[in-house]
Amino acid sequence: MTIKMAASLMCGDMLAIGDELGRLAKSKCDLLHLDVMDGMFVDNMALFPEWIERIKEQTTIPFDIHLATMVPERYLEMFIKLKPEYLSFHIETTINPMRLINIIREAGIKPSIAINPETPLERIEPYVEYIDMVLLMTVNTGFAGQSFKEETLDKLKELNKLIRKTTNKPLIEVDGNIHNDTIEKMRGFLPDVFVLGTSALFHDKDNLTYEERIEAIRNRVHELHSFNEGFA
Incomplete structure (x- = not known):
């Protein structure tokens, strides 16, 4: 059973990024989730390659880079050189997903396909056997602090069914207002990787450390997995 917690750095304090990275190093998060936005695919811009390169100099946490951009072919080379775990x-x-998948894998990086809440799963079905992860957005891509889209629960359930039919078994990652309450709604078809942002990690609603917040969510996910296995 794979359970990974990815901290969405875009939701952290960009003016105290060194402190944030120090706290995240102690938190035992598995990945740093980095959203790259070009202002065209979404109405926002974020996390340029030069900035991510500086981040890499300050941490050993593996990167999980999400290209929310038009024509990702333009950007592959500059982000491949950063050697993320997932791209x-x-x-x-x-128009040519297989070409991107092959380029990413040949660079020694795990390829992943992201889908927006309204995107039909049929769009990714031909490629699921060739990737290591599917990133399912549970909010509209582009901005932190949005409400969880309940309709993505059906898509998550169908995605689980689709992956069970494959030999490759890519991981499922969810991103968008992920916290204990929304994770609870995924009971029975839990994903593998949870992107934690403002609602779960980067807030001041309690006096807990990042480590304590992540551990609480990780423990709850394990409990839900155990519950599922008990009724399998």
């Missing part, structure tokens, strides 16, 4: 591109943004 996601949106199925909605390219």
Whole structure:
């Protein structure tokens, strides 16, 4: 059973990034989730390659880079050189997904496909056997602090069914207002990787450390897995 917690750095304090990275190093998060936005695919811009390169100099936490960009082919080379563990591109943004998958894998990086809440799963079905992860957005891509889209629960359930039919078994990652309450709604079809942002990690609602917040969510996910296995 794979359970990974990815901290969404875009939701952290960008003016105290060194302090944030120090706290995240102690938190035992598994990945740093980095959203790259070009202002065209979404109405926002975020996390340029030069900035991410500086982040890499200050941490050993593996990167999970999400390209929320048009024509991701333009950006592959500059982000491949950063050697993330995962590199996601949106199925909605390219006419040749297999070419991108092959380029990413040949660079020694795990390819991942991202899909927006309204994107039909049929769009990614031909490629699921060839990737290591599917990133399911549970909010509209582009801005932190949005409400969880309940309709993505059905998509998550169907995605689980689709992956069970494959030999490759890519991980499922969810991103968008992920916290204990929304994770509870995923009971029975839990994903593998949870992107934690403002609602779960980067807030001041309690006096807990990042480590304590992540551990609480990790423990709850384990409990839900155990519950599922008990009724399997």
